Amino acid sequence: MRFVAGRLLGGLVTLVVVSMAAFVLLYAGANPTGDVQVQVACAPGQAPDALPDGCSRTFDVVHGYLVVVVGADRPGLGLLGGDLGATGLGGPVADVLGPRVVPTVVLIAGATALALLVSAALALVGGRRRTVASAAAESGSLLAFAVPSFVVALLIQATVIAIFTSTGELVLPTGGQAEDGAGLLAHARYAVLPVVTLALTFVAGWSRYTRGTLAEALAAEHVRGARARGVPERRITRRALRLATVPLLVAAAADLPLSLSNALIVDYVYGYGGLGSLLISFDRANGRTELTLDPAVFLAVVVALAVVVVVANTLADVAVSVLDPRVRID
Amino acid sequence: MAAADLPLGRPPTVAVAGRSPRGLAWRRLRRRPGALVAAVVLLALVVGAVIGPALAPADESLQGAANPLLITDALNTPAPPSAEHPFGTADAGRDELRLLFRGGRVSLLIGLAVGLITAIVGTAVGALAGALGGPVDWLLMRLTDVFLAVPTLALQLALIALALRANGPVGRFLGDLDPAVRLIAVISAVSWMVMARLVRTQVRGLMGREFVEAAHALGASRLRVVVRHVLPNCTDVIVVNATLTVGVAVLTESALSFLSFGDERSWGTLVLSAVRQSVGTPSQVWWLIGGPGLFIALTVASVTTFGEALRDALDPHGRR
Numbered sequence: 278m279r280f281v282a283g284r285l286l287g288g289l290v291t292l293v294v295v296s297m298a299a300f301v302l303l304y305a306g307a308n309p310t311g312d313v314q315v316q317v318a319c320a321p322g323q324a325p326d327a328l329p330d331g332c333s334r335t336f337d338v339v340h341g342y343l344v345v346v347v348g349a350d351r352p353g354l355g356l357l358g359g360d361l362g363a364t365g366l367g368g369p370v371a372d373v374l375g376p377r378v379v380p381t382v383v384l385i386a387g388a389t390a391l392a393l394l395v396s397a398a399l400a401l402v403g404g405r406r407r408t409v410a411s412a413a414a415e416s417g418s419l420l421a422f423a424v425p426s427f428v429v430a431l432l433i434q435a436t437v438i439a440i441f442t443s444t445g446e447l448v449l450p451t452g453g454q455a456e457d458g459a460g461l462l463a464h465a466r467y468a469v470l471p472v473v474t475l476a477l478t479f480v481a482g483w484s485r486y487t488r489g490t491l492a493e494a495l496a497a498e499h500v501r502g503a504r505a506r507g508v509p510e511r512r513i514t515r516r517a518l519r520l521a522t523v524p525l526l527v528a529a530a531a532d533l534p535l536s537l538s539n540a541l542i543v544d545y546v547y548g549y550g551g552l553g554s555l556l557i558s559f560d561r562a563n564g565r566t567e568l569t570l571d572p573a574v575f576l577a578v579v580v581a582l583a584v585v586v587v588v589a590n591t592l593a594d595v596a597v598s599v600l601d602p603r604v605r606i607d
Numbered sequence: 608m609a610a611a612d613l614p615l616g617r618p619p620t621v622a623v624a625g626r627s628p629r630g631l632a633w634r635r636l637r638r639r640p641g642a643l644v645a646a647v648v649l650l651a652l653v654v655g656a657v658i659g660p661a662l663a664p665a666d667e668s669l670q671g672a673a674n675p676l677l678i679t680d681a682l683n684t685p686a687p688p689s690a691e692h693p694f695g696t697a698d699a700g701r702d703e704l705r706l707l708f709r710g711g712r713v714s715l716l717i718g719l720a721v722g723l724i725t726a727i728v729g730t731a732v733g734a735l736a737g738a739l740g741g742p743v744d745w746l747l748m749r750l751t752d753v754f755l756a757v758p759t760l761a762l763q764l765a766l767i768a769l770a771l772r773a774n775g776p777v778g779r780f781l782g783d784l785d786p787a788v789r790l791i792a793v794i795s796a797v798s799w800m801v802m803a804r805l806v807r808t809q810v811r812g813l814m815g816r817e818f819v820e821a822a823h824a825l826g827a828s829r830l831r832v833v834v835r836h837v838l839p840n841c842t843d844v845i846v847v848n849a850t851l852t853v854g855v856a857v858l859t860e861s862a863l864s865f866l867s868f869g870d871e872r873s874w875g876t877l878v879l880s881a882v883r884q885s886v887g888t889p890s891q892v893w894w895l896i897g898g899p900g901l902f903i904a905l906t907v908a909s910v911t912t913f914g915e916a917l918r919d920a921l922d923p924h925g926r927r
Contacts, residue, residue: 306775538760
C-alpha cells in the first residue's frame, strides 16, 4: 500500500510538472518571460470580445498558468480538478472534450481487452516450443508491428468497401459514428473496425516483448519440478500462463505512449469521434487535413492522456506484484 | 629492473586470433539468419533510394504526349499494378515505384537523422545524470519521466500546431524550418528518453569500477574519465538503441506525413495524396496504400530485426 501511495504521489508530481511544461510550451512557445493570451469566461455584464462567449485576457506566464490550470479565477481545482477552462473559441473545453470521452474509452479499452485475449491465445498456441509455426508467427508479428497503423486501417477499409462494391452488402460501417438515438447494436457495429484495427497494432507491438515467454515459463526449473511431482499439466499451464502474463503487462504499460498514438491515428482514419478526430480532421470536400491549433484543447488532451499513462503504469506494477510471487511490494 | 624484463607472459595470440569480444559478437551476428536477411533488405532499400529513381519505369504522361495539355483523363486516373508498372501508377500517370524509391530518400534520411540526434542527446543526458549523480541526476531523471508520461503523438502534434501558429521562440524556430527538418526536430524531441535511461544505468554501473577509480587516481578529470573511459564502454547500448530508434522514427515520420505535416515526397505523403484523390473509397487506390505500406514495413522490420540481432550478439549473457 505504501508503495502504491508513493507511486501515485510521484505520478501526481509528474502530472503537475507535465501540466506546467505543456502550458509554457503551448501558450508561450516555451518563452517563460512572455505574455500569454488566455480565454476566460466573461464577467457578468461584460461583453464578449471578438470570440463568441469568451473574453480573452493577457497574463504573464505564471499568472496564466494559475488561471488556466489551477483555476485561480474560479472556484475548484482548475484543470487538475477536472475543470478544463475555455477554448480559444470561448466555449468551455469540457463541452469540446465531453463527447470525445466515450468513443476514446471504448476504442482503447475494447482494443486492449481484445489484444490481451489474442496475445494470451497466441502464447498458448505458439509459445510451447520453437516450431516452424512459432517462427512464422514471430516474423509475422514483426512485420505487423512494422506496418503503420494508418496503412492497416486504410487497407481494412479498402477491403470492406471492395466487398461492398462486389456484393452490394456493407458488412460493417467503415467510418463515422452511429446517430445519437441509435441502439447499442448500431453503436457496436461502428466500433468493430476501429477496435479490431487498434487491437491488431497492440498485439503486434506487445508480441515483440513477449515472444517465447510461455516457452520459458514452461521450461523453468520449478515447472519441471512440479511436473516431476505429478502436478496435472492443466494446472502447470495455468500457472505458467500466469507468470507469462507478467512481461505482457510490463510491455503493454511500457508501450502505452505508442499505443495511445496509434489510438489517435486509428480514431482519425475511421472518423470515430474520439480525441484523435478532435485534434485532426480531414475535410473531404477540399481534401485538406486540419489540425486543431487551440492551445486549451491541446493542453487538456495532453494532460488527460498523461493521466492515463501514469495510472496505467501504477496499475501494471500492482498487477505484476499480484501475479508474480517473486515481486513483492508493500 | 627494467620494465621490459618483467615476466609479463604475453598471451598466445596465434591460438585465439579473432576471439576478441567484438569478434565473438560479429560471429554471433553473422550466424543469425534474420540479421543477414535484414541487412540485405536494408541495403536494397538504400541502393533503391539512391539509384532507384533512375531505373524505375518511366512516367506514362511523359511518353507520346505531343501536347502535355492534352493528357487524357485515362492517363490521369491511377492504374493498378501491371507488367509495365509493377507498383501501378499514381495520378497523372506517374510510376509509383519511382515515387517509392524517391520517397525512400526522405524517409530513410529522416530516420537516420533522428537516430543520430537521439544518440547524441540521450547519451549526453544519460552520461551527465550517471556521472554527476545527486541533484543533477534527480532533476534529469524527473525530466525524462515527464517526457515519458506524455503521449508521443499528442506532443508532436502540439509542437506542429505551435509551429503553424509561430507562437513563442519554439514555435517560431519550428515554423521557419523546412517540413522534413521540422519533422526531424519534432520526432527527436520525444525519442531521447529511453536512450538517456539506458546510458545512465550503464554509466552509473561503470563509475564504481576499478579502472575508473584508477583513472581518477592518476589525476584524470571527471570529464576525461567519462569521455575516455566510461562512454566507450557504453557504445554497445548506444548503437543498439539508436538502431531501434531509427525504426520507430521511420514509423512516426510516415504517420506525421500521412497527417499532411511531412515532406511532399515521403512515403506517408504518398498515401495521403492517394486517399485525397480517391475521395473516401480507398479500395480504388489500394496499390497506392499498400505500396508505401510495404516499403515502410520492410524498412522498419529490417531495421528492428537488425537492431535486436545486434543486441543479442553484443550481450553474451542475454542470449536465449
